[in-house]
Amino acid sequence: MGGSYMQIGKFLSWVVGSRTTPMTSRLLGIASRITMLLLPVIAAAMIYEVIKRYVFAGPTIWVNEFSVWLAAIIYLVAGLYATQQRAHISITTVVDYLPVKARMICELFSLIVLTAYVVAIVAGGLDGALEALLNWESLGTAFNPPVPATIKPLILIVSVLVLLQSVLNFVETYHRRPAASEDR
Amino acid sequence: AELRIQTHYASESPAGKLVAQFVDDVETMSGGELAIQMHYSSEVVAASQTFGATTQGILDCDMTGPTNNAGKNSAFQFVGDIMGGYETPYQMLSWLDHGSGRELTQKLYDEYDMQFVGWWLQGHESLVSVASLAGVDDLDAWKFRSPPGLESSIFASFGARPVVMDFGEVPTALETGVIDGADASTLSTNVSLGLFDRAKYATFPGFHAMPTEHLACRKDAWNELPEAMQRMMEVALKKLALDLAVTAEVLDSQALVELTDAGVTIQDWSAEDRQKFREAARSSWMDYAAGNDLAIEIVEAHSDYMRKLGILE
Amino acid sequence: MSSEIIVLAFALLVVLLIAGVPLGFSTGAIGAALLWINFGPAGLSLIAQRIYDLAVTFSLLAVPLFIFMSMLLERSAIAQRMYDALNLLLCRIRGGVAVTTAGMAVIMAAMSGIIGGEIVLLGLVALPQMLRLGYDKHLTIGTICACGSLGTMIPPSVVLIMYGLITQTSINDMFVAAVVPGLLLGAVFIGYIIIRVNLNPALAPVVERPPATPQERGGHPLIEMTLTLAPFAIGGAAGVIGAQAGAEGATSVSIGIGTCAALQLIAILITQKRQDLIIAHGLVPPLLIVTVVMGSIYGGITGITEAAAMGVGVTLLIIAIRGEFQFDLFAGAMEGTFRSTGAIMWVVFGATVLAGAFSLSGGNRYIASLLADMNLSPSSTILIMLLIFFILGMFMDWIGIILLTMPIFMPIVRSYGFDPVWFGVLFSMSMQVAFLSPPFGSAAFFLKSVAPPEIDLPTIYRSFGPFILLQIAVLMLVFFVPDIALFLVR
Ligand code: NA
Numbered sequence: 010m011g012g013s014y015m016q017i018g019k020f021l022s023w024v025v026g027s028r029t030t031p032m033t034s035r036l037l038g039i040a041s042r043i044t045m046l047l048l049p050v051i052a053a054a055m056i057y058e059v060i061k062r063y064v065f066a067g068p069t070i071w072v073n074e075f076s077v078w079l080a081a082i083i084y085l086v087a088g089l090y091a092t093q094q095r096a097h098i099s100i101t102t103v104v105d106y107l108p109v110k111a112r113m114i115c116e117l118f119s120l121i122v123l124t125a126y127v128v129a130i131v132a133g134g135l136d137g138a139l140e141a142l143l144n145w146e147s148l149g150t151a152f153n154p155p156v157p158a159t160i161k162p163l164i165l166i167v168s169v170l171v172l173l174q175s176v177l178n179f180v181e182t183y184h185r186r187p188a189a190s191e192d193r
Numbered sequence: 194a195e196l197r198i199q200t201h202y203a204s205e206s207p208a209g210k211l212v213a214q215f216v217d218d219v220e221t222m223s224g225g226e227l228a229i230q231m232h233y234s235s236e237v238v239a240a241s242q243t244f245g246a247t248t249q250g251i252l253d254c255d256m257t258g259p260t261n262n263a264g265k266n267s268a269f270q271f272v273g274d275i276m277g278g279y280e281t282p283y284q285m286l287s288w289l290d291h292g293s294g295r296e297l298t299q300k301l302y303d304e305y306d307m308q309f310v311g312w313w314l315q316g317h318e319s320l321v322s323v324a325s326l327a328g329v330d331d332l333d334a335w336k337f338r339s340p341p342g343l344e345s346s347i348f349a350s351f352g353a354r355p356v357v358m359d360f361g362e363v364p365t366a367l368e369t370g371v372i373d374g375a376d377a378s379t380l381s382t383n384v385s386l387g388l389f390d391r392a393k394y395a396t397f398p399g400f401h402a403m404p405t406e407h408l409a410c411r412k413d414a415w416n417e418l419p420e421a422m423q424r425m426m427e428v429a430l431k432k433l434a435l436d437l438a439v440t441a442e443v444l445d446s447q448a449l450v451e452l453t454d455a456g457v458t459i460q461d462w463s464a465e466d467r468q469k470f471r472e473a474a475r476s477s478w479m480d481y482a483a484g485n486d487l488a489i490e491i492v493e494a495h496s497d498y499m500r501k502l503g504i505l506e
Numbered sequence: 507m508s509s510e511i512i513v514l515a516f517a518l519l520v521v522l523l524i525a526g527v528p529l530g531f532s533t534g535a536i537g538a539a540l541l542w543i544n545f546g547p548a549g550l551s552l553i554a555q556r557i558y559d560l561a562v563t564f565s566l567l568a569v570p571l572f573i574f575m576s577m578l579l580e581r582s583a584i585a586q587r588m589y590d591a592l593n594l595l596l597c598r599i600r601g602g603v604a605v606t607t608a609g610m611a612v613i614m615a616a617m618s619g620i621i622g623g624e625i626v627l628l629g630l631v632a633l634p635q636m637l638r639l640g641y642d643k644h645l646t647i648g649t650i651c652a653c654g655s656l657g658t659m660i661p662p663s664v665v666l667i668m669y670g671l672i673t674q675t676s677i678n679d680m681f682v683a684a685v686v687p688g689l690l691l692g693a694v695f696i697g698y699i700i701i702r703v704n705l706n707p708a709l710a711p712v713v714e715r716p717p718a719t720p721q722e723r724g725g726h727p728l729i730e731m732t733l734t735l736a737p738f739a740i741g742g743a744a745g746v747i748g749a750q751a752g753a754e755g756a757t758s759v760s761i762g763i764g765t766c767a768a769l770q771l772i773a774i775l776i777t778q779k780r781q782d783l784i785i786a787h788g789l790v791p792p793l794l795i796v797t798v799v800m801g802s803i804y805g806g807i808t809g810i811t812e813a814a815a816m817g818v819g820v821t822l823l824i825i826a827i828r829g830e831f832q833f834d835l836f837a838g839a840m841e842g843t844f845r846s847t848g849a850i851m852w853v854v855f856g857a858t859v860l861a862g863a864f865s866l867s868g869g870n871r872y873i874a875s876l877l878a879d880m881n882l883s884p885s886s887t888i889l890i891m892l893l894i895f896f897i898l899g900m901f902m903d904w905i906g907i908i909l910l911t912m913p914i915f916m917p918i919v920r921s922y923g924f925d926p927v928w929f930g931v932l933f934s935m936s937m938q939v940a941f942l943s944p945p946f947g948s949a950a951f952f953l954k955s956v957a958p959p960e961i962d963l964p965t966i967y968r969s970f971g972p973f974i975l976l977q978i979a980v981l982m983l984v985f986f987v988p989d990i991a992l993f994l995v996r
């Protein structure tokens with residue numbers, strides 16, 4: 010019993026994260042860790058579906074759409090997490106050999122490109138997202154989850170947050186710049 | 194002028210080839226003045242999002258099915274597929290100009306600033322099954338891959354059990370008995386999807402579903418066209434509609450011969466069973482349309498017209 | 507769309523990528539720019555639309571699930587024990603540790619569907635050991651990266667999933683067709699290693715059996731290896747025969763697992779050697795995982811996505827049964843999966859935006875007509891496409907390449923009457939080359955992230971040469987003999 014209490018304690022402290030991290034990244038950390046828990050939930054739901062189907066010969070009507078819904082949330086929030094972790098895929102082969110100043114210019118350039126992208130996502134997607142949200146658009150199926158109503162707005166919200174996180178990353182890189190130059 | 198249009202059909206499919214003919218007809222009739230950029234296989238946006246992409250101005254016209262929008266407004270179901278309703282594609286088409294179809298459909302499309310140009314459709318779909326489906330009684334406990342919405346509720350009223358899955362998994366699911374059957378498409382399309390490797394029964398001629406495709410254009414794009422070009426589009430679409438219905442009939446007849454030779458049992462439902470199905474469908478229409486005035490009006494217009502044709506008592 | 511805009515867009519993309527702008531953001535921004543230029547503000551609504559369409563696609567879900575499974579495997583002791591077991595089997599033949607590494611990579615490839623994890627793992631487990639034992643540096647690095655890339659060639663594979671998804675080809679067929687070419691690549695790598703070290707013994711010293719082994723066995727190492735692996739092979743064959751004989755998928759998989767376990771048990775009882783126990787302990791769990799995942803798919807029990815969930819389940823189960831389950835392991839795997847998923851999905855999103863903008867602008871038709879105007883024979887057209895894959899593979903990620911090229915190439919491939927499944931296998935093999943080719947060779951990056959500092963990127967890339975040639979040779983073989991890929995599908 011004691012062991013399982015310890016595991017639960019570990020789990021909770023893992024979710025809330027360390028108190029020493031700055032507020033914004035701590036909040037993002039909590040949101041990310043809650044979202045990443047959806048992954049085993051999806052796996053469990055699918056295994057349940059397979060068991061239900063073969064052992065009880067009664068497949069569910071909800072697993073497929075429920076999984077898709079959670080997965081869409083994962084993809085989006087994971088992008089935000091990857092931004093914070095600086096894990097987005099990029100070619101650093103050339104940039105790594107540049108002097109610090111040039112590297113900072115590249116980072117700034119990267120930020121400008123991202124800004125353009127996010128502005129385009131939001132400007133183009135706002136009408137559609139609002140329409141889906143206000144009409145509480147759902148899939149129109151038997152289980153009928155409100156996938157468009159939730160995911161379409163979430164795309165815009167997360168995109169904006171990705172941009173804000175990138176700005177924070179840039180500021181942080183800028184302040185750590187001399188140390189970075191000694192690294193290389 | 195130039196129009197960007199999307200269809201979900203692949204350019205190599207029989208329907209896709211007729212769409213290419215439609216494009217060629219319009220371009221030739223207009224002496225090259227009206228160009229159409231046809232996007233096949235839903236290459237721009239998902240088929241279900243085509244209508245929305247058209248209203249938003251990404252595309253100028255939508256050539257997918259109206260039922261994709263039933264989640265936005267249940268009335269689209271009844272201008273896309275009034276399941277268990279008409280017996281032939283020609284009856285369905287005739288509702289537009291011999292019933293009050295065109296006017297009511299336009300009323301719905303007005304809400305989205307879209308111009309309804311017309312319908313084109315293949316004809317009845319066939320059910321594919323691993324077990325005999327000789328009549329409504331066999332639908333009891335029949336597990337089938339469920340398309341969204343109205344269809345599931347009609348079938349469920351006979352005790353059938355809908356299973357939700359990705360369409361790509363249907364052949365595997367038939368193989369392993371996860372489902373007993375599927376409503377995929379017309380008989381010949383079902384053959385080309387490889388559904389008869391395991392399933393040895395098919396209903397034909399069909400009775401349960403006859404989805405239409407529409408040609409619907411954003412009003413500002415449509416109104417920019419000179420009247421002559423609008424007329425060319427309408428005429429070419431009527432040709433497409435006739436060609437597709439005829440082609441589908443020919444292909445289905447060929448598939449019928451092929452399947453019979455291959456030992457597939459073709460089941461033609463009796464008039465009584467068809468009637469029972471239609472009655473159940475009718476009450477499902479009413480449930481589905483409930484709370485939507487325009488949807489109710491469209492269902493009633495269909496019913497009136499069916500009575501006029503003598504296919505509804 | 508005019509050729510100027512296409513050239514400009516592509517040039518701009520290369521500039522952004524070289525400047526280190528993340529792939530997902532560069533492609534997305536260029537897509538947005540194309541939409542703006544061609545269609546004005548209204549065009550921008552395509553962006554969120556395309557992202558939404560892809561985000562709610564069921565098949566895409568297999569990607570994070572397979573990543574999750576790989577992450578669990580990497581963090582558990584399953585992989586390490588498999589390596590020890592294989593090493594015990596093979597270490598006494600010349601080049602044995604390299605063969606172990608390659609064999610391990612092939613088995614891991616049948617469990618994991620991504621690139622990265624395996625290379626990192628082998629970089630941590632095999633690289634230090636091989637260098638310490640005096641294996642040639644270049645041979646070691648090449649083996650780890652080339653074999654470690656097989657994860658996306660041998661099913662399950664996210665590359666095959668995305669290809670199937672984008673080109674509307676059956677993912678099941680892709681998984682069936684890629685098996686033989688994938689294993690062939692593995693076999694060719696192993697053959698190359700054995701031939702190479704026998705021609706030049708200086709590359710790989712013969713190693714004594716690890717002292718921990720209690721009982722020596724007298725037989726020839728190859729016979730021992732055969733004896734130990736035979737039960738698995740026979741078990742697998744029994745499963746396949748069961749399936750051929752018409753047994754239900756579940757039954758044939760159980761036949762396979764049962765035969766495999768029983769024979770292994772008999773072998774241990776007969777030989778009564780602890781060594782066999784260690785080997786069985788190391789090899790049974792991975793093969794069990796392979797059996798569950800592949801059995802679910804090929805036995806027709808589940809689709810690809812559900813099979814990935816089954817893989818996650820069985821991996822967790824094995825970890826728990828062995829008493830290795832700890833929250834830290836689980837949380838670490840989740841975090842790793844989440845980070846990779848975020849990075850991959852945003853590349854997918856960016857690429858789908860660019861591909862959508864490109865096709866809406868008529869770019870597809872333009873490129874297609876360019877290809878048509880070249881008046882090449884159908885086979886030469888395919889060769890040109892492969893060449894384009896190689897060139898793009900130098901600069902881009904595989905997802906970007908699929909989303910950009912397939913909407914253009916696929917109609918052409920189909921119209922010439924080629925099998926899209928075969929073309930998908932060729933594509934997947936080209937991506938094997940792309941993982942190794944500089945300057946953007948992801949395999950190199952993954953190895954660099956765990957290699958000692960004296961192993962720099964130029965050294966790593968130099969090691970790839972012979973392996974890239976082997977990849978291209980096998981690719982050409984499948985090009986000229988399509989049945990290597992297709993005979994199982996028919
Ligand atoms: Na794999």
Ligand code: NA
Pocket residue numbers: 899900901902939940941942943944945946947948
């Ligand atoms: Na490369």
